[in-house]
Amino acid sequence: MDDREPTKEQLIQELKAVRQEFEQVRLENQADEVQAELLRTVLACGEHPSPTLLLRALSQQVLRSANRLTRVEDSSLFLLDEAGTVIESVLARGAIIRQERESLVGRVLHQGLAGWVYQQRQIGIITDTTLDERWLQLPGEPYHVRSVLCVPVLRNNTVLAIITLMHPDQGHFRAQMAELMEAVAVRIGLVLEVVRCLSPERETPSVSSPPGLRMSSGSAQSSVPPLRSPPSADPPSRPPPPPPPPSNRPSSSRPSPGSRRRRSHGDDLADDLRHSRLSRLNTLGLYIVVWDGKFIYANPKLAKIFGYKRQELANLKGIFSLVTNEHYDRVSEQVYKCIRGQTDCVSCIFQGQRKGGKRVLVEIYGVRTRFYGKPVLLGVLRDIS
Known part of the structure; x- marks a missing residue:
């Protein structure tokens, strides 16, 4: 048995370990509280909630929680289906007309940081927007942005949502803040997966011959890739971004009247498909x-x-x-x-x-x-x- 007193270095290391453990517990508690807030939002929507209103309420609650945890005022969120189509969005600039909204969403997913995060399936941090080519400066922005934290919500490597948090000061988002949002994103994914029924459709057996119990071999838990923050002075080359959702893809040339009618008809079909899919919640x-x-x-x-x-x-x-x-x-x-x-x-x-x-x-x-x-x-x- 060693009766020697611990050295100063040993005490310092033990203190560091205790602090790290405390911070991890605090982080998990904060993430769990966000999940509880989302569950309360679901239950508060009533017995027969409109699927569209339910997703909208969840989107607003996600941003309220994320803004509070990261101490920001400006943020945006995209909810996506399994095909990568935006089914709900909350923009930092507030309510705008539909055509302008679709154009902005399409540009961000095609050229901006959100598109990079969607493609890479990992958190993106920009410490200085003036030095990072991933940041897309949009015309008429009603806010000033110098640092950004963009977080994907993943389940089974499928992007369910993209949260973009913005701050007017350079270097506002630190690694610890990104780690917290990474844990929060896991909880958000759990709620969205259940509420929006994003689990893969499984083949159902014949009713005339009832099967034995069949268990899914897939894991519902998806690990978020490790945090990587590129140096602000030398940002990395951007990989090809994913194609934006068809209904949100901006046009580089003026369409002919015929093509405008076809695109409008396609938008209507997309809306019908989206509402049909979301209406499954009521069944x-x-x-x-x-x-x-x-x-x-x-x-x-x-x-x-x-x-x-x-x-x-x-x-x-x-x-x-x-x-x-x-x-x-x-x-x-x-x-x-x-x-x-x-x-x-x-x-x-x-x-x-x-x-x-x-x-x-x-x-x-x-x-x-x-x-x-x-x-x-x-x-x-x-x-x-």
Whole structure:
């Protein structure tokens, strides 16, 4: 046993380790609080929220949280679908007419820092906008920008959102601030993936021959690439940016009347497709359960799928009461492992048990998150019979 007193250098190293651990805990707590704010926003939207209004409310809440954490006033956000098309946007300059908005979004995604972040799938920091070619100076900007932090929200390497935070002072964004936003982006991705149902569509089996339980082999957790901040004096050459969404691609020449009509028709089709896709939210059962399967929240659609009233679900032992005996063990095991952090998600098809005894084939998806500091499973469920 070594009874020697620790040296000054050893004490300094121990103090540094304690400080690092404290900062990591503080960072995780701040990120968890952002996620709780987003979940409260979802629940506050009511029983039958408009999908468009729900995404808009989430976008506004994301920026409020990000602005507070990074101490900025000007920011913007793009929400994207799996094809890279912008389905919702909040611009720092505020409300503008649709044509101007689409032109600005297209230019930023095609030429600006947001396009670079989309292509590289990593955080982008600009310490001085006058020295970094990735920053696109837009005409008529109602704000002054010298430093920028641009953060991708990733799930399975798919970009769900791009957050751009701007500050008038040079060098405002430090590595610690970027690390915090990196952790926050993971939490935002969890909520967006569930709410917007971005998990890949899986082939559903024939109803006449009910399958055994099928588990997804994919991981729901996507690691954000390491932070890289190019030297402000010698910015790196910009890789080819991704093509901007078709509905937001700016035109370099004046279109003919015929082409304008075709583009307008395409915009209408894109809007119809977007609204059709988002309207799926109203056909899905949304739930939040604790470790033993007890419901914290269930929307009316989930209750309807199983033939219950919402208040009746609260009297059940939990979500496992809705699973038939042959699939009970495997479903409960997956839920337990996910809530305990042993797996990233729950994703399977199983035979459900309705109130009257009739069976229903359902697909369930869920991810582990925290709600008021407690680990819970947040997810969606749909009838595929």
